[in-house]
Amino acid sequence: MATSNVKQIHDFGQSIWLDFIDREIISSGKLKKLIDEDGVRGVTSNPAIFEKAISSSSDYDADVKELGANAETTEKLFFELAVKDIQAACDIFDSVYNEGVVGADGYVSLEVSPFLALDTEGTIKQAEELWNKVDRKNVMIKIPGTKPGLQAIRETIAKGINVNVTLLFGLERYEAVTEAYISGLEDHLAAGHKIAHISSVASFFLSRIDVVVDPLLEEKGEKELVGEVAVASAKKAYEIYKRVFSTERWKKLEEQGAKPQRLLWASTGSKNPAFKDTKYVEALIGPDTVDTVPLETIDAFRDHGVAANTLEQGLDKATETLAKLKELGIDLDAITQQLEDEGIEKFNKPFEKLLKAIEDQKNKA
Template identity: 55%
Template sequence: MSTHKNPLVAIHDFGQSIWLDYIRRNILHNGELQRLISEDGLRGVTSNPAIFEKAIAGSDDYADDIRQLAQKGLTAEQIYAQLAVADVQQACDLLRPLYNHPENGGDGYVSLEVSPELINDTEGTVTEGLHFWHAVERPNVMIKVPATLPGLPAIRRLIAAGVNVNVTLVFSVDRYRDVAEAFLAGLEDRVKADLPVTRLDSVASFFLSRIDVLLDPQLETLSNAGGGQAELAQSLVGEVAIASAKQAYQVYQEIFAGPRWEALRAAGAQPQRLLWASTGNKNPKYDDLKYVEALIGPNTVNTIPVETLDLYRINGKPAARLTDDADKNVLGRLPELGLDLTALTNQLEEEGARKFTEPFGKLLAVLEQKRQEALAPTTA
């Protein structure tokens, strides 16, 4: 009998939690999610509008519910909310024993995102975040809020209201600082109001592969152009996302130390962990586990799609690597090549918003069509 430890389980020895970036009704019902929790050490689930679009529009799992909800007079958007909340509730219940465990380390959560149409609407984000929080009615739900400038005050207000928040669409170290500041300010608001901060958890989801998808072609163009900068450009291909994550982790270590944090910790607060997102490889030239292996370190999360999870189970080689080469000055060299990382990450934020808004619009269109079909008079 092999004594080889499942790499998905072993990764937790290094302080990292694996969450699944996927939800679908059939895995809740057929035992698949429970198996991932029991056998693979899965410690959380994240969802987004694109994932729900694939699940709801791409299967018949929801047909009966859609018909019943349509016949009750619900709109397409209300139907979506009911379906999403029901799936998240079931996933929360499966992960509840882990959440309840005294050594859960901030795990056992399922994330549900506010509508991507609210990406630049602070008030709308707070209202919908609170609505979803109360609708799911599970202590181990996290409400996903984008790290846009209008999202930052919403993060603070939701944390102050006692809502667990998964901050999504973080693409730059500077924006990560803003996110951590919003989290700390929200905790401080609660402490001032004499409200508890224990069991109030948050993650900051730093998106990775999309950074390289945007920058690599520009770096390759510069390296192919020859001249004195070609060698520098070539040396940075495929390096920017990992370097950004490692720098963000250094910032995390600075922020969650010192007197300000110690005062909150004394009140029972836990740090907002960095979560590595968009970690499925999108470039055939790279190892498919590139964005997992390089970023294993204490008190972090990696949320990975099913395909990457399956690959890691077979080929994963967990080791603490997050602080390796942390002083390698990748980001500082980009201006030498005329590349403005702030402008590029702002572009990624806008593209990221579109990547959620478009499938959400498509999903609502599908639900509207199914709603109308359910209400159409049947002919004998």
């Protein structure tokens, strides 16, 4: 049997994680099949994914009734439901976690409440609660990379908790996230703890950047740059990654077993029908990175995706693309801040809808 196109991506040092979870994919054996046949090496979830899973399925009804009797709030009831799914997925990925270099992969991500995106102390508290509830070494707690999130990331890492930093759009904020991670490791080490078990990824969102920038480029008659800005930003982020994780400061931590905080490409489904549906996967394949991919994009890549070492190709072009934006008067920093604000709202809305659906289900006779 020929190696899956998806599995071939691993030949270039990139891990593919699935950006989806529900009880059916876990219980049916589909998730295990994705590991075995496509080499999928982790799972990410978010409020929108759980909203779809719980609202469109009866798989959660019995638990809603049983756990709802004692849950203090609907939000706490949601996390009881989610934690069961995350634990089950973590157990499936345990063999991946323990394969080769222990802790290199096999992670399942669970996000703190989106209502906490701008609440440092609330995020730290809930991140620790969720970490303890899931009680699996291969869970990652997702924390948004907002300004208030930076201190939360540092303090959560300093507690020895794996963190998936989500909602990153801009290069300056990404570099600040690497600083939070490194400082958190230093804090944990200074407190007398080992750091080799701690893992983190920084999730850099792609297609949403192009959704906002492309119409501005078209207005200015710069059609050759359409669909290029997100990939250019990601390539520049990888340059930052290589620089930050090769400093003398980092090497001291590495000597203590520290793992670099890998870049993770998120929002990789093409939102523009004019683009190839595997565009954002094919353009950014390279070593020591992760790509979290929706199920339909995995299916598309399995069918017609091309795996090649593309991440460090065209770096000069990436630099020129971002420079050209400045020349055109397009403020990418303002756009990435807008995307962060909208991203918080995009997770709040499905979370509110999810809580209402759970509440309605709980109140059924």
